[in-house]
Amino acid sequence: MHQRVLKTLEFDKVRNQLVEHASSSLGRGKAEKLVPSIDYEEVVRLQNETDEAAKVLRLKGHVPLGGIFDIRPHLKRAAIGGMLSPQELTQIASTVHASRQMKKFLSDMAEETDIPILLTYANDIVVLADVEESIKNAIDESGEVLDSASDTLRSLRQQLRSREARVREKLESMIRSSNAQKMLSDAIITIRNDRFVIPVKQEYRGHYGGIIHDTSSSGQTLFIEPQSIVQLNNELQGIRLREQQEIERILIELSVLVGDHEQELAAITEIIGELDFMFAKARYGSRIKGSKPAVNNEGRIVLFKARHPLIPIDEVVANDVAIGKDYSTVVITGPNTGGKTVTLKTVGLCTLMAQAGLQIPALDGSETAVFDAVYADIGDEQSIEQSLSTFSSHMVNIVDILQKVDYNSLVLFDELGAGTDPLEGAALAISILDEVYERGARVIATTHYPELKAYGYNREGVINASVEFDVETLSPTYKLLIGVPGRSNAFEISKRLGLMDSVISNARSHIDADSSQVESMIASLESSKRQAEKELEEAHELLKQAEMLHKDLQKQVMAYYDKKEQLTEKAKEKAASIVEKAKEEAEEIISDLRKLRLEKSADVKEHELIEARRRLQEAAPVRVTVKTAARQGARVHVFQPGDEVKVLTFGQKGHLVEKASNNEWQVQIGILKMKVNEKDLEYIETQKQPELRHVSTVKGRDSHVGLxxxxxxxxxxxxxxxxxxxxxxxxxxxxxxxxxxxxxxxxxxxxxxxxxxxxxxxxxxxxxxxxxxxxxxxxxxxxx
Structure with a gap:
């Protein structure tokens, strides 16, 4: 994309806002270099990346992106054998730790939701726990080398503390002596040139001997290292030198470790920077209440309630815009200050944002195309340096556009043909539009020339549009009306402002009948469109309520069938329990009868007892389980309307009404009708139920009960x-x-x-x- 177009459409301002949402210099660097892509596959991938990052933010609200630094310069110096400072090593350890935290965070998220792109980045992060641990064991967060970095360093620092204690002890005894108050400017111990000294008055400089390291500004105080502690200070200096050498050895050792892992650390830095950039795009999308657009490479733009992202949400007017399907050219006519230019910029900016992988300020379901180029001629381009008028400057830009435009271009013309004679300007505008239209490009042009109102009616693939103007408030509503050309409101505005009716009537007489009829037709179109939009909104609301009612009813019906099955199963179990108990009691009675026959020779025949037991067994109900029914229905059956079937997905029974398509049937389940795939149906064979004697049943209502x-x-x-x-x-x-x-x-x-x-x-x-x-x-x- 040409940089001039990005600036004209204010993409640079969007980019500046995006930078604010990055968590590190790595993410900010990528945001500052963001440009739209012209590769369809890349744009799809970028949009999917942003969408996954937005999904993570919706679910978790945050991501662990703190403690990230651009460590690439440190890695290059370590790779060539340079010694890194403690602060640089701390930044490397912090970045490694942040990458490890991010890897764990995304891996855990992948178990909750589908984020394949982010998971791929997480899997590519190499865990360098040994590098992080080695640095943190040697250097603290403030950049100080720890005593635990090596045994030698610990020993040296113990010696330092011991020697310093001895020096302070000697000096303390000096400043507490009886003469100290007279000879010292202040009873304190201080340090000059890394050596312990005391402030001695000028006249007593020879009393303590030793070395003078500094004087006060007045010259009355000398900072003297007494002779008695010179040797101790020398020993301290020697230990400090060895300490510094040991610290350098430790830093070199850690730098070599970093240099050995230079490639892995560079890869981690690149990945973590990319992740920071993705989540910056997602945060910006949330800020502008954006959504992921569907992307196509067919030149089709469909925006629902699109807003300009740089205008505050509570002030901007959202508009529906479509181009590239039924028509490839939109001509927006109407007076100035009506919002035509804002609409033009909104379409162009949304296209550039989508091609850059950003979410767009429009509702879900919006669609944008991937263009090879976006051209824009917007605003006052008067050039004083080149001595060009506004018209000439526009023409220079338009000539450049016509030399480059092709079928996969989006062209935005603002006030096409303005700045010259109206008749010539209108004719030139029509000719330019024809040329771009013939090239196959998508064009949106604004103009206030009335001659272009007829342009959309005379050419296929071209449609008129306008921005609405409220004559009651004498202000534009900034609402775009597709299919309705703009009309002049000069007479209505003049009347509202108090111009005499006679003057307005006289003015109307100077307008020919055709122009008057066109204005009346446009006014009628505006009114009809407003009414249609209102009715469409009401219809959408009613449809939404109906869908909610249908879902609620469907849930109730499903709950009814579930409860019905549970109650039926419970009743069968209870009936079986009762019969089983009756059989046990019958067995006891038969046993008693046998005893009576044996003991008292009662006249009871054996075959009569067997017959009685058989009748009891036949009286027991036979329970048919779901599995048994499934096996019975598993035989091949050609479905016919009226067949009783079971819908396997819901586990509910119903009847076939009619065949909806090759593999689908319309099934009546209770009061619901739904389309079901034939594979999800199981035929239920209708069988005559055996007659059950001595069994009373209660049947439910066959007829439907209304709500x-x-x-x-x-x-x-x-x-x-x-x-x-x-x-x-x-x-x-x-x-x-x-x-x-x-x-x-x-x-x-x-x-x-x-x-x-x-x-x-x-x-x-x-x-x-x-x-x-x-x-x-x-x-x-x-x-x-």
Whole structure:
């Protein structure tokens, strides 16, 4: 992309905002160099990277990106044998630690959600725990080499502390002596040139002997190292020198360790910088309330409620924009200051952001194309240095565009043909649009020339648009109207500002009939479009409510069938238990009878006992399990409408209504109809049930019970009887709640129904319906 276009469309400002969301200099460096890509595959990958990072932020709210430094210069110096400073080594250890934390974080996240791209980066991070541990064992976070770095260093520092203690002890005795107050400027021990000294007055310089290291600004105080501690200070200096040599040896050893792992550390730095950059893009997307656009390479742009990212969200007006499918050219007409240029920049900037892998400030479902080039001629390009007028400057830019534009280009013209004679400017604008259109490019152009209003009607693939103007408030609404050309509001504005009607009427007489009809037609189109948008919004809201109601109903039906199966299984188990108990009692009776026959020669025949046992066994119900039924239904069957089937996914039974397609059937499950793949269906063979003697059963209602009962027009007594029966049916159906419509009327029926429900043993609570449920004309009853 040309740098001039990036600046014209203010992509550099977006880039500056992105930089603020990086956690390290590595991420900031990548953000500062961000440019849109023209490779379709790369753009798709960049968008997926940002989307995965945004998913992680939504789930966790943060990522462990602290403690990251750009250690690449340190690695280069270590690789050629240089000695790194303690601070540089600390930065390396901190970066290695941060990469290890990030690897663990992303690996754990991959177990919770699907993040294949981020997981690949995490897997590429090499864990260099030995390097991190070696540095941290030798250097603390402030960059000081620790005593534990080596045994030699520990010993030297112990000697230093011992010698310093002896020196301080000797000096303390000097400054506490009886003459010290007279000879010393202050009773303190200080350090000059890394040696311990005391402040001695000028006139007593010969009393202590030794070496003078410094004087005060007035010359009245000398900082003297007394002769008695010169040898001790010399020993201290010797130990300090050996300490410094040992520290250098440790730093060189650690630098060699870093140099040995230079390639792995460089790779870690690159990966962690890339991850920081991805999460910076995700944070910026969250800031502008952006979304991931679908990307295509067919020149198609569809933006839903798109906003300019540099205008505050509470001020910007969102617009729907589409180009590249039914039409390739959009001509936005209308007066100045209406928001045409902002719309132009919004489309261009959203395209550049998408191609750079950024989320765009538009709703989900938006779509952007990957263009080889985006060209823009926007704003006042007057050049004083080149002595060019505004028109000439625009023409220079347009000539350059026409030399380069092709079928895979997006071209944005602002006030095309402006700055010259209106007739010539309009003709030139039409000619330029024709040329770009014939090249196959996608074009959005703004103009205030009325001649271009007819341009969209005369050419296929071209559509008019305008920005709405509110004549009541005398201000633009900045709302884009696709398919409606802009119209002049000069007469309406003048009238609102108080211009005399006679002047306005005279002005109208100077406009020909055709122009007047066009303006009336445009006004009608604007009104119709506003009405259509309002009705579409209401339809969307109703559809949303209907979908919610359908989902709720589906859940209730599924819960009903689950509960029904549980109750059926429980009833079968209870029946089997009762019969088993009866068989045991019968066996006891038969045993007693045998005893009676043997003991008292009772006239009871053996074959009669056998017959009695057989009849008892036949009376026991046979339970058919789900597995048995599945085996029975596993035989090959050609499905026909009306067949009883089981939907394996839901485990529910239903009937085939009709074949929806080659492999799908429409299945009636209770009150629901749904399309089900034939592989998910299991035929249930209808069999005659054996006659069960001495078994009484209770059958549920075959007819469907509605979710509401309408009592309007019913007599009071009949209504209460219907309520009682309806509640019983609803309870059998397993409904959690029902609606009873009684109307408003005098309130007698409403009061009677509510009193009856309050006293019903199965009703948990009642309430009036909400605004969308019928208000006070409906009572909602919830069951226990």
């Amino acid at each position: 509401e009962l309408d009592l309007r027009g019913e007599r009071y007594e009949d209504a209460l009887l219907k309520v009682e029966k309806y509640i019983d049916d609803a309870l059998l159906a397993g409904y959690p709640r029902v609606s009873i419509i009684h109307g408003k009327g005098t309130g007698a029926l409403r009061q009677g129904v509510q009193e009856h429900l309050k006293n019903h043993r199965s009703v948990k609570r009642i309430r009036f319906g909400e605004a969308g449920e019928g208000g006070t004309g409906v009572t909602i009853a919830e069951f226990k």
